[in-house]
Amino acid sequence: MSKSLLIITTDRQFAQSLQQHMQSSYPGLQVLLANNLMMAYNQAEAGQPTFAFVEDGFTKLPEFEMMLALFSALDIRWVSVMDSHSSTPARGSSPLLDVGAGIFELTKADHPRVFSQYYDMMVKAPRRNQPNMAQKSNGAASAGPGSDKVILIGSSTGGVEALRSVLVGFPLNCPPTLIVQHTGKNFGRGLVSLLDRVCPAKVVAAEDGMSLSPGTVYIAAGQPKHMGLTSRKPLKTRFKDAPPISGHLPSVDALFMSAVPMAKQVVATILTGMGQDGAQGLLELRKAGAKTFAQDEKSCVVYGMPRVAWEMGAAQQQVPLARMAGTLIQACKS
Numbered sequence: 001m002s003k004s005l006l007i008i009t010t011d012r013q014f015a016q017s018l019q020q021h022m023q024s025s026y027p028g029l030q031v032l033l034a035n036n037l038m039m040a041y042n043q044a045e046a047g048q049p050t051f052a053f054v055e056d057g058f059t060k061l062p063e064f065e066m067m068l069a070l071f072s073a074l075d076i077r078w079v080s081v082m083d084s085h086s087s088t089p090a091r092g093s094s095p096l097l098d099v100g101a102g103i104f105e106l107t108k109a110d111h112p113r114v115f116s117q118y119y120d121m122m123v124k125a126p127r128r129n130q131p132n133m134a135q136k137s138n139g140a141a142s143a144g145p146g147s148d149k150v151i152l153i154g155s156s157t158g159g160v161e162a163l164r165s166v167l168v169g170f171p172l173n174c175p176p177t178l179i180v181q182h183t184g185k186n187f188g189r190g191l192v193s194l195l196d197r198v199c200p201a202k203v204v205a206a207e208d209g210m211s212l213s214p215g216t217v218y219i220a221a222g223q224p225k226h227m228g229l230t231s232r233k234p235l236k237t238r239f240k241d242a243p244p245i246s247g248h249l250p251s252v253d254a255l256f257m258s259a260v261p262m263a264k265q266v267v268a269t270i271l272t273g274m275g276q277d278g279a280q281g282l283l284e285l286r287k288a289g290a291k292t293f294a295q296d297e298k299s300c301v302v303y304g305m306p307r308v309a310w311e312m313g314a315a316q317q318q319v320p321l322a323r324m325a326g327t328l329i330q331a332c333k334s
Contacts, residue, residue, distance in 0.1 A: 156273025158301025
C-alpha cells in the first residue's frame with residue numbers, strides 16, 4: 001500500500017526542503033502540503049496520510065482539536081516541529097496535547113535525517129487494529145430503545161474526541177440526538193463527517209426546521225445561530241439569531257433551555273469543556289423532569305462545564321466517559 005505524508009506549516013522554505021528530502025529518501029512517497037488547518041484537515045481526510053509533521057504553532061489553536069480527532073480516527077501518527085530548540089512547546093499550555101505522538105518535538109534546525117529517523121520509527125511501530133466502521137445497515141443487532149425520548153448533548157474543549165467515544169456506542173436507531181459542540185466556524189462540516197464515520201446512526205449537520213427522527217444525530221457546530229427545539233409536536237430543530245450566550249454561538253444553554261417545555265422526554269448531558277455553558281440550562285431541565293448527567297472529572301480533558309453543572313445540582317449523576325453512551329441509552333428506556 002502506498003504511503004503519504006502530510007506537512008502542515010506556513011514556512012514555505014522549510015516545507016519545500018522537507019518535501020524534497022522525504023521524496024528522495026522514500027521513492028513513491030506522496031507528500032501533501034498545507035499552510036492552514038482547514039486545508040490540512042481536508043488533505044488528511046482525503047489522502048489519509050500515514051504520518052504528519054505539524055508546525056508547533058498550529059497545535060496551540062483551538063481548531064487543532066479537530067485535527068487531533070481526525071488523526072485518532074484514521075490512526076495518523078504525528079509530531080510537532082518547533083522553530084528552534086529554545087522554543088517552548090505548545091503541549092505545556094494545552095491539556096489536549098498531554099498524550100500521543102505530539103509529546104515529542106523536532107525543530108526546523110534539526111538535520112533532515114532526524115526527520116527520516118523519526119518517520120521510520122513511528123511508521124514502523126505497531127499500529128492499532130483498525131476499528132470496524134459503523135455498519136449502518138445492521139439494524140437488527142443494534143436495536144434502540146424505541147421510546148419517545150430525545151437526547152441532548154453539550155460539549156466544548158476535548159469534546160470532539162468525547163463525542164466520538166459516546167456516539168460509537170449508540171445503536172443504529174438511537175433516539176433523536178441533538179448536539180452543540182463549541183468549535184471553529186469552518187469546522188462544523190468536518191466534525192459531522194468525522195462523527196458519521198464512527199456512529200452507527202446517521203450524523204447530519206443540523207439545519208432549521210428539520211423533523212427529529214430516530215437513528216439520527218443532529219450537530220450544531222460553527223453555525224452563527226443558536227439551535228433549539230420547537231415547542232410543538234412533531235418536534236423540529238429551530239435556529240435563531242441572538243447574541244452569544246456565555247460567549248458561545250451556538251450555545252448549549254440555548255439548546256437546553258428550548259427543551260424545558262418537553263423536559264420529561266429529555267435525557268441530557270454535559271461533556272468536557274471550559275466555562276459554564278449549558279449548566280443553567282441543564283438545571284432547568286432537571287427541575288422540569290428531565291434526566292440529567294455530567295461527565296466525571298477523571299475522564300474530562302477540561303473539567304469546567306461539567307463541574308459547574310454538578311456543583312449547582314444540575315446533573316443527577318456524574319458518569320465516566322466510557323459509560324456515557326450506555327447510561328444515556330438506558331435512561332431513554334426507563
